[in-house]
Amino acid sequence: MRKRPASPLPLRLGLDPVRLRTPDVGDTPWATMRDHLVERLPRVAPERVEEMLEQGRIVDADGPLDLAAPFRPGTYLWFHRDLPEETPVPFPIGIVHRDDDLLVVDKPHFLATIPRGQHVAETALVRLRRDLDLPELSPAHRLDRGTAGLVMFVVHRERRGAYQTLFRDRRVHKVYEAVAPHDPDLELPRTVRSRIVKERGVLQAREVDGPPNAETLVELVEQRGGLARYRLTPRTGRTHQLRLHMASLGVPILDDDFYPVVREQPLDDFTRPLQLLAAELAFTDPVTGTARRFRSGLRLRDLPHSPA
Secondary structure, three states, X not given: OOOOOOOOOOOEOOEOOXXXXXXXXXXXXXXXXXXXXXXXXXXXXXXHHHHHHHOOOOEEOOEEOOOOOEOOOOOEEEEOOOOOOOOOOOOOOEXXXXXXXXXXXXXXXXXXXXXXXXXXXXXXXXXXXXXXXXXXXXXXXXXXXXXXXXXXXXXXXXXXXXXXXXXXXOOOEEEEEEEEEOOOOOOOOEEEEEXXXXXXXXXXXXXXXXXXXXXXXXXXXXXXXXXEEEEEEEOOOXXXXXXXXXXXXXXXXXXXXXXXXXXXXXXXXXXXOXXXXXXXXXXXXXXXXXXXXXXXXXXXXXXXXXXX
16 A cells, blocks of 8 residues: 655644545546645635635645646645634643653543534644644544543554554543432432434434443432532443433433533533543553553532531
8 A cells, every 4th residue: 555645734733734635537527636626625615725726725745736737636635724713712721641652631621622623723632732742642532522531642643553442442441520410219320221323413312222332330429409429430432422321310411511402502601511521541551561540630510518
């Protein structure tokens, strides 16, 4: 397999450039690279494609393309996308651990782990690459934008596979904390098992009939004033698993905008963080063979005090 060439463009604000490759065909309907890009990038207005070409922002291995550049098959192209307007997330990223291989951080609520959709510059990955000057940094796993707590990043490209495989193969012990209503009739601890499906483009995951593919141990830590603190230990990693399992028990996590029903929250409203925290990660390091354990320094809201 032919190795992909390195990008001639540097990172911008911690972001890699987009890489495209033109089709390996000789007879094509495109006379110019401009024609191909207009068809290849339907979400970018043709006029914007032309502006980017005129500004020298789209390059191949030999340098910037001009507006009249003829189409060439099997050619790599690079460019930086236009960034969406974003409201800064007004919370810092806490550094829990840093060494030559790993960076473990406390991601705040409302900050996405990686660029996606409307969240690009205001993501943990982009902030950390930029602020710590770590251009090869990549996440070993992800947290929902609404969930706070521990996220582990790999510092160098050659170590990515070893650490990402830990999470893929479920060899990381993860513990979460949550604040939710207290139901005195709910028998805990208990293990919740169900089959969860998440359809692309649909906000909520849902439970369906069939063999379980999601499992969570739910334990009660303390309760006061109608609320409780729970310890959640997922044994699988389905999308929204903890949020859905808590809602299915009748105790949805406090300030959850997805479960049991979707509630719209403006992207610049940071007043009601989801009360879910990735509190602990533990695993055997695949590179050094040593036992690793990391604990979050963040806290969820306090439970109400009991009346005197």
